[in-house]
Amino acid sequence: MYGLGLRKIIVLVWVFLQLPNIISGQQMQTVPEHDKDQLRESALDKDSILIGDQVWWTMILPQNTGEIAGIETMDFAEVPHLITEGVEALSPILLDSVYRKKHLESLKARILLTSFDSGSYRLPDMPLYLRKPDGTVDTLWYEGPRLYVNTIQVDTTSFQAFGLKPQMRYPVTWEEVLMVVALLAALAGMIWLVIRIVKRRKKNLPVFGLSRPKDPPHVAALKALETIRKQELWKKQNVKQYYTVLTDTVRIYLRDRWGIQAMEQTSAEMMGSLHKKAASDPLLNEGILGILNEMLRTGDLAKFAKYTPSDTENETSLNQAVEFVTQTAQPEEEQED
């Protein structure tokens, strides 16, 4: 009973001692006795570093050494994170190999290392497995170099604590500057486009290209009245439509000529607005306003009271509209203003 208990304790102690190796993953192999005199050299970029600094460990298999002739594939043993006590691998083994006709010609392998504890470390020997076409595997060994990790000496007599340094600012690159400039230019372009669209829409102009000069209100009205005359809608039993188009033309003229909101006004309201304008516009005399009033009244009767004016009345209404527009046309000098 007692003997069995002691054996258990021994096994547990052995497991406990092996625990760091088990946790850290694999363990580096050791060089067999018969290969110890054939170790190849490997090199560190620098043999001493400061705590926390990084260093490349390089292993080279030069060309024409004979060992690699006829090699199909090669592989290193997997490297654990903790290469040796106090030294950590920051990268996997980075291989730079050259194959020609499926045969390895040269090889360069690198591992990035660091250490956070000062001292002198002997890096482990590194095996390289070379597989030949016949399936046999040769193992080459690289001797692990020695790495010195220095610490910073602190004068504790004059030691003064400082605050944390701010985050390091990297210099601005041209790419970053160009990116910002391009974004700003694109934003400015979009704003310009939106403003242009809004402005041109308000003026009823195309967004791009030159706009055709708009006809003065009286010219536009006279053109529309001429079209109405040619259509002769009243002769096609379409009197209501005829008076709708006729009065709408006059309304548009009032809107463009004096800024009266005529499309949304009744005939009486339109006359009221014109009488107000007459105070400052000598062209709007009682005579011409009377002519317009008569035309609008006939229009209202035709549109809303099923009144069928005679052909003479229809032509008179059109002539009254033309007369009103002609007599109240804006003089040229005012238009230029």
Add this chain to the structure above:
Amino acid sequence: METVNIKELNERIQRESAFVDILTLEMGKVIVGQKQLIENLLIGLLANGHILLEGVPGLAKTLAIRTLASVVDAKFSRIQFTPDLLPADLIGTLIYSQRTEEFQVKKGPVFANFILADEINRSPAKVQSALLEAMQERQVTIGEHTFPLPEPFLVLATQNPIEQEGTYPLPEAQVDRFMLKVLVDYPAKEEEKMIIRMNNTGEFPTASQVIKPADIRKARDVVREVYMDEKIERYVVDLVFATRKPDQYNLKDLIPLISYGASPRASISLAIAAKAYAFIRRRGYVIPEDVRAVAYEVLRHRIGLTYEAEAENIVSENIITSIINAVEVP
């Protein structure tokens, strides 16, 4: 195809509407100013629609309707709405007669041609509902008997805008049953001077009876015949639709101000009120001016305002003005 002889209709309207001037003249003898109130009373009378009056006390609201009743030779009732008023006080009730040992119907003040429901918002909802049902159905049921109300039957309800405490505001659905909502304003300086003079002399003019209820019924038939063109109908619908979907009429600014728009009853009221207005103007057809003339009275109580509108002191009249200025006239 509808065939309307406008010339003949115009002549008929000229004849039938002859009483309008005399009626206005007679009422003008008693009521100083308040031309708009008198005109709206006439529209309500001719269009068979009830009227909601809003104005501070002392603006001749009662006098106006009493005078209207006297010139039409009709029965007039004034009901002061109070918080303790019961529906039976309004429509009547059954009273047990010991002599005949039977229940007898005692008709309430609602059985009159013209009714002034004074301060309608002072009574609870059940009394308001009793009156509004009578307005809608034009008949009253007491016990097991249903009695038709006399024709013409016109209700004028008043609301006092300055006293809000202890009131039961009319729900939107009830308010919608009034064809017109008329705001009664103070008289002008000159008019008020005349009112003082009339009261100081102690000689109050009286209005003569110039028309009979039968004439009103006849005039109502003619009003219905007033020609309304399809263009005007579309204009009426546009105005009402603009209260519901302002964005379709370039009135996006109104969207956050309107909680609900006018009902289809508003379209019907606007059309018939415009016809009545055309009749008063002695015309056999409706023109856009007629629609505009009655638009405020028909729509102002049918547009619901949001809290945002109230916070910005926007009233329904502002909304109607914007709509009228935006909707194209045919």
